[in-house]
Amino acid sequence: MFSLAVVALFVSAVNAATLFLAGDSTTAPDTGTAVAGWGTQIGKFLSIPVSNQAIPGLSSRSFTDQGRFNTIINSVKPNDIVIIEFGHNEGGGPAGNPQQGVCPGTSLTATCIDPATGQTVFTFFKYMEDAVNSLKAKGAKVIVSSQTPNDPFRDTSGTPIFVGFAQQVAQQTGVTFVDHFNLVLERYRQLGATTVNGFFPMDNIHTNSAGADVVAQALVRGVLCDSTNPLRSFVSNTNVQPTGCV
Numbered sequence: 001m002f003s004l005a006v007v008a009l010f011v012s013a014v015n016a017a018t019l020f021l022a023g024d025s026t027t028a029p030d031t032g033t034a035v036a037g038w039g040t041q042i043g044k045f046l047s048i049p050v051s052n053q054a055i056p057g058l059s060s061r062s063f064t065d066q067g068r069f070n071t072i073i074n075s076v077k078p079n080d081i082v083i084i085e086f087g088h089n090e091g092g093g094p095a096g097n098p099q100q101g102v103c104p105g106t107s108l109t110a111t112c113i114d115p116a117t118g119q120t121v122f123t124f125f126k127y128m129e130d131a132v133n134s135l136k137a138k139g140a141k142v143i144v145s146s147q148t149p150n151d152p153f154r155d156t157s158g159t160p161i162f163v164g165f166a167q168q169v170a171q172q173t174g175v176t177f178v179d180h181f182n183l184v185l186e187r188y189r190q191l192g193a194t195t196v197n198g199f200f201p202m203d204n205i206h207t208n209s210a211g212a213d214v215v216a217q218a219l220v221r222g223v224l225c226d227s228t229n230p231l232r233s234f235v236s237n238t239n240v241q242p243t244g245c246v
Contacts, residue, residue: 078139
């Protein structure tokens with residue numbers, strides 16, 4: 001006859017979940033430089049382990065081509081959670097951004113050619129939706145997150161097209177969306193130029209650890225604002241900013 005302790009351990013093992021992160025340098029682990037992705041800070045707000053698989057310099061296309069999505073797909077078990085956040089490196093198309101840029105548009109079937117490599121290239125939608133659907137097939141719970149904003153006090157280029165694209169991908173695949181871009185932007189505006197400029201030691205894209213903490217808190221706020229978000233029940237620290245929802 002099983003003891004209650006054994007049963008409790010069994011239930012705990014069954015219900016255990018891991019959060020996997022897929023993304024670029026704005027999410028990636030600290031590599032010992034002055035910059036850090038928000039994935040380095042997210043774990044302190046959660047009660048589950050984090051496997052940060054984000055890679056600096058990659059896009060949804062190169063993350064696919066290098067087998068990085070496949071690594072996560074092969075690793076996940078049912079009820080694991082995966083956050084996918086891309087957009088910074090997709091722009092410019094294959095001609096303007098070889099090995100990273102994606103085809104324009106929202107088609108799942110359109111292709112173009114990378115003139116530098118001769119490779120057939122697909123759209124952001126194709127790379128993202130293939131990954132989402134493969135993860136769902138393994139029983140994982142997927143969250144599509146919009147990319148982080150650049151320093152809005154030094155870069156006034158506006159909202160990148162891939163922010164809206166990420167939301168459309170989530171809608172079309174039936175998974176949860178977090179508007180990370182606008183949540184972070186709201187917090188940056190609250191903090192002001194002097195503080196926010198200090199988060200960007202090298203350029204207008206990559207934050208230091210203090211900035212990464214702010215960006216991670218914004219994502220947690222997005223999770224808390226959505227009662228259907230699969231990560232919500234694993235948030236162990238709800239003292240995060242911003243306080244409102246977008």
